[in-house]
Amino acid sequence: MMDTLNYLLAGFAVALTPTNLAMAAFGGLIGTIVGMLPGLGPINGVAILMPLAFALKLPPETSLILLAAVYMGCEFGGRISSILLNVPGDAGAIMTAMDGYPMARNGQGGVALSISAWSSFVGSLIATIGIVLFAPLLARWALAFGPAEYFALMCFAFACITGLMGDAPMKAVLAAVLGLSLSTVGLDSNSGVYRFTGGDVHLSDGIQFIVVVIGVFSVSEILLMLEQHHDTGGIIRETGRAMFNLREMAHTGWTTVRSGLVGFVVGVLPGAGATIASAMTYSMEKRLAGKDGRFGEGDIRGVAAPEAANNASAAGSFVPMLTLGVPGSGTTAVMVGALALYNITPGPALFTQNPNLVWGLIASLFVANVMLLFINIPLVGVFTRILRLPNWLLVPGILAISAVGVYSVHATTFDLLLMAGCGIVGYLLRKQGVPMAPLILGFVLGDMMEQNLRRALSITNGEVSILVESPISIGLWVAAGAMLVVPPLLRLWGRRRAAVQGAPA
Secondary structure, three states, X not given: OXXXXXXXXXXXXXXXXXXXXXXXXHHHHHHHHHXXXXXXXXXXXXXXXXXXXXXXXXXXXXXXXXXXXXXXXXXXXXXXXXXXXXXXXXHHHHXXXXXXXXXXXXXXXXXXXXXXXXXXXXXXHHHHHHHHHHHHHHHHHHOOOOHHHHHHHHHHHHHHHOOOOXXXXXXXXXXXXXXXXXXXXXXXXXXXXXXXXXXXXXXXXXXXXXXXHHHHHHHHHHHHHHHHOOOOOOXXXXXXXXXXXXXXXXXXXXXXXXXXXXXXXXXXXXXXXXXXXXXXXHHHHHHHHHHHOOOOOOOOHHHHHHHHHXXXXXXXXXXXXXXXXXXXXHHHHHXXXXXXXXXXXXXXXXXXHOHHHHHHHHHHHHHHHHHHHHHHOOOHHHHHHHHHOOHHHHHHHHHHHHHHHHHHHHOOHHHHHHHHHHHHHHHHXXXXXXXXXXXXXXXHHHHHHHHHHHHHHHHOOOOHHHHHOOHHHHXXXXXXXXXXXXXXXXXXXXXXXXXXXXXXX
């Protein structure tokens, strides 16, 4: 333990140099801006700045600190458009919109933004402490996850979806199945066969995430705005307070801690990512809240839980990258590429061969996290001014930002038409009360689920018994079954109890 503390102190000596402090502040600010723009996300933010870091001939530890700050800043910034405009900046911010946007519509946009910044800070702090204390141990544990365990984990995430929708589980299942169906479009990476493309070459690479998420969230929201509001005033009530109070902080305290711990553990698993972490924690907190919760209607815990999990998962993804050389997320995969530019190979030997880089990076996560809190909290008032814009300016602005984000992926008008089609379908589904979050989760997790199932079955030449062989997969299957069976039984028991209590003596 003393050795770890000494290494960490040496890391702070690296992270607190003027150059590295400046890079951390610059990366955090750029990351926040990139994160709030729909369609860019942390992968693009890191990829954009990676050539700049190399061109400036920065030392490897300084480059890694800059890119890590951009990564964390994007996780902070992704909540802004999600809360204010109901347009998630990336997949991890989908769950934040569930309660963040209703809070903004109720005049609590500033409270939602500030509590999300605080929860992001706490979640990142928990995960960074976890990296210091448990990185080698958790890396060995992550190695126990094979394709069968990952497939069971995906199924558990889907089972959690039923907990998001309360009394409308069938609509949630319908949305999830639709999302899974969309994820199968394009070239099958195993057989090389084109699936469900209709012979259109534009669909050969599949449907891009940004097209679907912008369509079903942003475009459908615009259509609902145009339907419900014909005046020229604001569509959302102007926010009052720009900061949460102590009562709200205490109300979300345990939610933030629990979600940060879960997000960190999920983040350690290579490829699991913030999407699963946010869905699991949102569902967990909704169940714990029970009848006292207003999840989906503007419950502040519905903002705190996914935000803490998102940022904890992002920090946790550094564990497999540093200890095993295995990227824990798409963004850390880009960072592995940045290390390759300096002829540095991440892995177990990195801790002994280049301790200044490893512990400087870990210490910089603490520093960048504090910087991001002090960058984001004062800017809440600036962000909430978006809510003061009138309809005639806000609606075209949302549409323009969305279109630019979609067009920037492949620079083709086909994606814009597909975005419009997804928006119309999303509008019709929302009119029928079908939730959009399960659809997006199904779309995001569908490809990973299919690939892990195929890998597992290929190991045993088609024997499905591999899916239930390990204790980890069995535990996940049991948990998934409980998530599907227990809530309906509890609702049935509650109705019968209410009927008995309401019956005449």
